[in-house]
Amino acid sequence: MSQIDQILNHVDANLENSLTRLFDLLRIKSISTDPEFKGDCRKAAEWLANELTSIGVPSQVRDTTGHPMVVGHRTGEGKAGPHVLFYGHYDVQPVDPIELWHSDPFDPRIVTREDGGKMIVARGANDDKGQLMTFVEAMRAYIEVTGDMPLNITVFLEGEEESGSPSLEPFLDANKQELSKDLALVCDTGMWNRTTPAITVMLRGMVSEEIVVTGPDKDLHSGFFGGAARNPIHVLAKMIDSLRDDMGRITLDGFYDDVPELPQDVKDMWAELDFSQEEFLGGVGLKMPAGEQDRSALEQVWARPTCELNGIWGGYTGAGFKTVIPSKAHAKISFRLVGDQDPEKIRASFRKKMLALCPPDCSVEFHEHGGDRAQRVDFTAPALEKGCKALEAEWGKETVLMGGGGSIPVVGNFKRDLNMDTLLIGFGLDEDQIHSPNEKYELTSFHKGIRSWVRVIAELSKG
């Protein structure tokens, strides 16, 4: 039996134990946004550092001004492949609305569906405890069977991913030498579908703004002032309506300047995917792609920039009616970015357009809410080819090179601060309800995820 088959058999034989360990981690209430759970976050970090150390990857809990990091290394002489840095996050989203959960979010369980499929249900089952443990368990199997890892490895886990990663940049800056490796591996993305593996090769960036339009300096009675007084909701509505034209294109000056066309081979691959626009939109009660009308829905969500209204409020919003002309109207607006779009250039163009639409007797304030460039993987990188090959061997299907609609900011930090490329391999499904009640992770995602990493590690170690 080949060495790789021995390791995979070991994974299969020890699945119950792997699950027991995952469940221990899932029971820790490591909600990073809520100060009440500060102690639980540290507990999760300590649990992981102990676990990694016991496997044979000596690790430490490292303090920050927020929740701690976990860093571990296992290195040796004469290994062929790249030194990889594996990244994951041990913190989870809050559980509200708690009443919609069918079971305690921190009491993990295996639920069998009517179709016979089994799933792990708990907060963090997918995002990101279940995903990160696929890699940890793959390392364990490798070391238990062969006595070593075939690659030099650094593990880097954070506990603030769900709350904006405030400590990440300072930590990377302070530990640049220790963490700058040849390649980052991140397990926080999805498969194409339940049986088809995927590597995410494009992630959209984002720039977000809160805008406040002030008209009159106090709320007015529309009986006295209606007609003559400028209504800030009207002004804001005009601003919002101006952001997109009838063809779904965003109208900011220079918005598409740094948006590249897809490479033809990626276009071809996406065109061949069994993607149903009707099912994708139908699943959420919609019919027609609302973005650029000359682009497919898949392009719209994976490869095109967008403008989204995330919130709006102003005036009287309670029950009944109040004939008020409000002093202020507010909106939260974000732009998903692709290619080389510069968040600060887009922000400036947005503000300029909004200011131009602001009548002389109104004023407009902007509050910045972060900005990240889009991320792309080099399509010709050898690691990408190896990853595809390894996943194909495990799942028996060609690996899909996916776009990703959401951003994973750490990928940008790795590139910018550590000059390190990232390979995004994950086993989640769109239906996994991450950030929502009844989050789950397929048992096959967990099991074959571990096996997949064994194969990826082996493939990368061929040098």
Next chain:
Amino acid sequence: MSQIDQILNHVDANLENSLTRLFDLLRIKSISTDPEFKGDCRKAAEWLANELTSIGVPSQVRDTTGHPMVVGHRTGEGKAGPHVLFYGHYDVQPVDPIELWHSDPFDPRIVTREDGGKMIVARGANDDKGQLMTFVEAMRAYIEVTGDMPLNITVFLEGEEESGSPSLEPFLDANKQELSKDLALVCDTGMWNRTTPAITVMLRGMVSEEIVVTGPDKDLHSGFFGGAARNPIHVLAKMIDSLRDDMGRITLDGFYDDVPELPQDVKDMWAELDFSQEEFLGGVGLKMPAGEQDRSALEQVWARPTCELNGIWGGYTGAGFKTVIPSKAHAKISFRLVGDQDPEKIRASFRKKMLALCPPDCSVEFHEHGGDRAQRVDFTAPALEKGCKALEAEWGKETVLMGGGGSIPVVGNFKRDLNMDTLLIGFGLDEDQIHSPNEKYELTSFHKGIRSWVRVIAELSKG
């Protein structure tokens, strides 16, 4: 000393007691739109019925399906003038945003301004508790000094004026005989300025709607769906922006069909008023009239129809940022009406236009919030002349015949259901912040308001 002077002296001598009684009423939290304050509304009704009865106007609290009415009568043989019905409302607006109040809205106080002027500050200080108490205190003084009222009088107070008066029509229908008198007196309007009395001779009507646009059937993550999923805030913004053109004209089909031009003599009177557009708008932090660009600001607020956004909400409105694509977006929209505009015709035209702008995979719901035609007073009515004369005697200045921007729907009900004309005399000022934080009523409005009613009652009783 003439009888009228004796009564006026009595008013002056008892001002402190009048204020004490008003403060008792202001302390009752009679917010009619909020079910939490149902008991307080009844308490205000009971307080008023007791008060009127103790003065010598036997009154009762009369149940409705909503908040109760207060009805009292004092009649006698051989009185010369008309039987008048005095109308006021004891309910008040909600107090939000509470954090902008400088003192507890239900702990009334006298505040002395830098210019030495004194004002009564509390929710309802003007609208309508302060105003209605001017009439009540005038009756008290009349009866205390002369032993009787010189007119037959009916007092009719409601507690749902700020929430659309749902019980008003049924109550008028059921008590037509009892309430149909010769003339209604209403104290819920304003003066021309702090020293110049006014009678309001035109009131705009209103039709109001709540609109709900639904896009996706659940809230979506903009990372997964952004670009392809229709955003209901976008749709709503387009709808709102479509309601007015760049010249400030409202774009609904047929909107101006039943809008008459002002009679030339009224136009002339208004042109002679010392009205400063700059001061009117400057007082609330604005500069330019925002309505129809070929009309003066005074026309815009007194004699022209309008469209107002009273509230808007949707998506995430809390602190920080959430990259949600909301399922729903909401707005509260109202139209002030003039002349013969038909609220239901305007409502239908509004709905038709909104539906036409709704994309096929979105839906739109409408919730009706009442509709009232505009009201105009007969310029040749003898009561109007008597009212002007009485006010002139009190204030020493000619009475201005004003347009009124806001609607007082009860005036329409009195005309339509009881065939009764209304004389609108009030002592509020534009700056009184009714419906807003720090509502106030000038102490002179209260004091000389009581004195004014004594004179109006005396004038009307001359027959």
